[in-house]
Amino acid sequence: MTSTFAIDLEKISHTANIAIVVLCGLFGLAGYFVSFYFHFLTVAFFLLVLLNLFWRHGQTSHTLLANFGFLAQIRYLVESIGPEFRQYLFASDTEESPFNRVERAEVYRKAKGIDSTAAFGSLLAFDRTEIKLRHSFYPVDTDQLEPFDVAVGAARGLDTTYHIRRPIMISAMSYGALGENAVRALARGAKLAGALMNTGEGGHPKYHLMEGCDLIFQMGTAKFGVRTEDGRLDESKLAVLAANNQVKMIEIKLSQGAKPGKGGLLPKEKITAEIAELRGVPMGQDVLSPAHHVECVDAASTVEFIGRIQRVSGLPTGIKFCLGRPNEFRTLVQEMERQDTVPDFITVDGGEGGTGAAPKSFMDDLGLPLFEALPVVHRILRDEGVRDRFVVFASGKLISPGKQLKALSFGADVAYSARGFLLALGCIQALQCNRNTCPVGITTHQKQLQTGLDIEDKARRVANYIEALHHDHVELLAALGRSSARLLCEENLYLPVQAPASPLGEEPS
Ligand SMILES: Cc1cc2nc3c(=O)[nH]c(=O)nc-3n(C[C@H](O)[C@H](O)[C@H](O)COP(=O)(O)O)c2cc1C
Known part of the structure; x- marks a missing residue:
């Protein structure tokens, strides 16, 4: 009973x-x-x-x-x-999303500059579900490694070619999504560590410029900072911005992983008078960017637009997108060849990417994950014989050195991170970026919440994090038996059966 x-x-x-x-x-x-x-x-x-x-x-x-x-x-x-x-x-240490406690703790320790070794054994599952790096019997001595150096713009022979010397950059996050102190701490940290920072689509990068770091200016679909009244490109504004010595590249945002097919969204709670002025938008209502640049309606017009930005800015110029249909990308690349207009870099953002605010269904159900998209992009560029003309940046939860090297092995040249840097600033993953109530003063404009975020202290943490990642990058690269990050390829990856169907790469010639 x-x-x-x-x-x-x-x-x-x-x-x-x-x-x-x-x-x-x-x-x-x-x-x-x-x-x-x-x-x-x-x-x-x-x-x-x-x-x-x-x-x-x-x-x-x-x-x-x-x-x-x-x-x-x-x-x-x-x-x-x-x-x-x-x-x-x-919650157990390996349970939470998007980043579990083990992952977050590694960033915190690196940022604080304290020992980030662990004991007893990995907490991850060694059960054939995870992509792993393949090491070599013959590690390279670290003093024999080529220094990290990726030249963006070199393929077009630009005078403004920029050399990236850190394997990690700060991915796009606008002033608007982030508060003033957070932007300044990130920018100061980037300056201290000699790393590049992306401005995000927030318009004139007032606080980024204040700290003197090298910048990638991002032009979102609303073109904040470089727009005409009717939302088209204002060439004269772009030319003025590009002439600023700190602005090293232009990134045209076509889409982002957390909300592909949808423009940016800044909730009205986060629009201060200053943000309204920097973006050229009214206060008191959500700011919605269009789903695409008005100038870009198909492959031909998109490539023309890229060429126009390259001409007006004179800077290395790239596009950011989250991959949906591989064939659309192939057509775009073929159109680039036809017009002989190739962007200097491509940023591939995984569907798992973060955001300040996005509709949940877009976050959950759209966009290829990074490790699915990267091999496809890499293969299409190789098939079309143009891989050498592009530098590929990658983003999507690349907060640890191991994941960054996996991205490089899948075909990226440089890794980008947004949320890794938020964690370095002290983010506790409260998941309130869209509400202006961030308890650690990062994604808020409330002065009292920002007071605890000490710019100098957090800038040091950002720099420590970049340096620790670079240090681990070198050690891992040596263990993989590669003398340069350029030599990484899919041969360095163990792809479990369940992982995306992707052919094992050949050795670089
Ligand atoms: C608070 C926040 C704001 C963001 N703002 C932008 C933006 O303005 N433009 C953009 O292209 N991506 C934006 N992103 C996306 C990131 O640049 C990046 O593509 C994505 O988060 C993946 O990197 P991650 O996984 O390291 O965070 C934002 C992300 C976050 C968390």
């Missing part, structure tokens, strides 16, 4: 609803006969009784409240603090 135990919620709530009325009366009597101070409780319970009456009989939008009264309210409360409780008390 089986016995079932079920909580009779209706009975409990019935009792609770009567109990608060009884308690209110009892405290009233106690206040009258025993001590006046009981009246504080009388008033509290009286208010609760009134609220309870309203929830049960005066509203119709919440069924649970109407059926169960204040007990349902307790459920709402517990549910709202559930994520924090699970994060602190119950």
